[in-house]
Amino acid sequence: MRRLKNAQMQTLALDASSTTPLHQQLFLGLRQAILEGRLTPNTRLPSSRSLAADLTVSRNTILSAYDQLTAEGYITSRIGAGSYVSGDLPDDLLQRKGTGAVPRLAKREIYISKMAASLMGSPVPRQYRGLPFSPGLPALDEFPFEDWARLLARHWRRPKREFLVDNPVGGSQVLREAIAAHLGQTRAVRCTADQVIILSGSQQAIHLVVRAFAEPGDSIWMEEPGYPGVRDAIIAASATPVSVPVDEEGFSLAQAKILAPQARLACISPSHQYPLGQTMSLARRLDLLQWAKEEGRFILEDDYDSEYRYVGRPLSSLQGLDEDNRVLYVGTMSKVMFSGLRVGYMVVPNDLVDVFLALRRNIDSHSPSVPEAALADFITEGYLSAHIRRMRLLYEKRQSCLVKLLGEKLGDILTINTQESGMHIVAFLPPAIPDSAVESAAIASGMLIRALSGFYNSPTDQNGLILGFAGTAEKEMPQLVDKLAHIIRNLSK
């Protein structure tokens, strides 16, 4: 048994200016010395009193570190005989320890699951923090944050106990009721509150729907072009995305059946095709509902921005036409409020509620309940519909302004597809000017203009730009369109 010289402990190098407390520095230093074998089993440690004097720290600092080492099994204390490095540490392990600094690794050869590996193939979307022209970006400056903060504070100051623990998996009852009523009035969705499941966003809903029905290898229809999050969810379920080209009537069952007769699920955006903007025709809607009924299949209706329609009222949902409980309706507050809120929802048939609650619980126990109570107030007290009405007028003006400017500056090059609804327009480019080149140059100039071709899974001749207008102020548009014109004319030289 060796007695440790206090001098050896000086290498511990405590740093009084660090944010790490001294006792923890000492604990970590001694632990490292033990694990690396610099302090070998059964070595006697200095007494707390003498070590404190040597290190010029208080004796409590030493005692605290020794206590921690004892509690975690690195040292043992024998009454009257001092503290010793534990004798029953696995000898062979101690020699193998490294230097203490965990290396920042280059990529190792790591086995990750095939599913995880498949996701790594998708490009990680960069985040643009709401650049001008971002599709789906609402007018953040126009949101009534004072009202929202007040509603939240009302619930947070004296939260009801029921909102603090054990929110139901499907969301707070008050919010489910508010959303059921709102959807009934604005989207002709037919449901009770029990059928509404509150989620963190529409991506979570899409994920759950795919997982509920798809076996590995199953074909699932999605739109071409379409929302990339749908493809990712299908791939993550080890199923096969089948891209069905849309035409002016939207998604076509006949076309879909040719490509994959036995699809398990159809994922569509019937009210406002994403990103092209068509409305699925009534005949096509009825056809698809009939298919689902006859084949016992289901339809995911992604109704991401139908609140904003500038000609007449919003179109009715597919869900409201469904007489056989075949539609999983998905919506989000990201467009009518803002995406940082993280509230989406789905409406599912009665007899599938339990399935979706079980699936949801598995990935995320429940959602935050106090904000849900505030959101229920925001809906039932009329703030939401007032905000939507204001934004509908504003966005209509913004669209007109953008279309006019594009016509003036780029009318000879772009073919603009004005939309009766939504938050973005599509401007088609001639073949000589690749949309991906415009996208890159626009991002470099601080504008998020998406290339239409990027929404296709297969190679495509489609060549156009997606320009979000909702979140971009009219007064900024002339300068931005000038920049865009400059980019496009440069590329067309």
Place this chain on the structure above:
Amino acid sequence: MRRLKNAQMQTLALDASSTTPLHQQLFLGLRQAILEGRLTPNTRLPSSRSLAADLTVSRNTILSAYDQLTAEGYITSRIGAGSYVSGDLPDDLLQRKGTGAVPRLAKREIYISKMAASLMGSPVPRQYRGLPFSPGLPALDEFPFEDWARLLARHWRRPKREFLVDNPVGGSQVLREAIAAHLGQTRAVRCTADQVIILSGSQQAIHLVVRAFAEPGDSIWMEEPGYPGVRDAIIAASATPVSVPVDEEGFSLAQAKILAPQARLACISPSHQYPLGQTMSLARRLDLLQWAKEEGRFILEDDYDSEYRYVGRPLSSLQGLDEDNRVLYVGTMSKVMFSGLRVGYMVVPNDLVDVFLALRRNIDSHSPSVPEAALADFITEGYLSAHIRRMRLLYEKRQSCLVKLLGEKLGDILTINTQESGMHIVAFLPPAIPDSAVESAAIASGMLIRALSGFYNSPTDQNGLILGFAGTAEKEMPQLVDKLAHIIRNLSK
């Protein structure tokens, strides 16, 4: 072509007292009549003027409904000739429509995925809204909600644009930094902010870790007894949970290898075994880390409540001992704050950050950013550690009080396992009194006392009660323990 008699429209039965606007009632009524074939293709509708007079509503109401029907393809308007039911609706479809009310279904024969079906086997946990003795329930009344509401309001009144859209998938940078620093100081976790991924809770973390590594059929070690959420996550990944009995040193690698030599992942709670409360011994920790390094496998460390240690300081994490980047560290704010907050986090090795971000993005784009900014303030401005310090003292008193009362009232029956840390105790029962019977009777009396046997996957002789003490006030305990004594003595008769 037939001209519709206005009288036929009287069946529309508009209800002026309904919350559904009149134009929408009219739209829905006409749509239903068309879909059911009561209004056949090419039928001429009454003029808006005459129908308004007949229904005694404003002409705008009629025009609004007709516009909507036109927009959705149910009717066509010919200038100067009035409105007609659309001629190009699929004839055969129309006859098949039902009565309009979607039936509330009994369970249908529905194909759901095998994965979804497997989850339906797990009992859906009932929700108890924080009943006395709930394990993991914190002292909600003691939380500084005024401070929390103020921090939130600070950010909500004038939210930064970056907090409203496009929060990073891994969470706000400010919160990742705050948590990295907090974990370094309190749990000896070694990480940078980039390694921290903010999630909606520890269940989401467990789900992601399992999905990252498990192929269908892979064995995954979990503790027996253990946290049911781990088993559910393993089953949902179509992998096989292998329950490894823990002993007084916690999880045993030797035992695990006997049960399943080729496990892909080990899911453990080394600091405070759930629910029994042991600390995993240092030798076992080092053994398991060595296994992970040699076999290229990973360890999920669930560190759910280690902040509350009543003897000395919290024990160091396994993650901080790991020299080979093999530990996925999982923590939650549910215990130190409250579960309704919905914030958990994981700390992953540098070279796995991208994998976990891709997996997370697939199930949930990102988390709500303004509350994250407020939580970062709550941590960095010292509110969290002050609250933890206060609660540590309070919970220690509550534990002592509960143990004393149980000893007085039930000392002849229960064997109480006092804990040096955590938020619950385990009280063992004699074999003659089944814990599940006590659980049921306690719930019926308004107390959530969990049966220990319920945390086992295999049949077990273990027979005991899990009693959470943190969320139950001392002054309520005598009466509650009396109730429990009554239940237990009744069952032992």
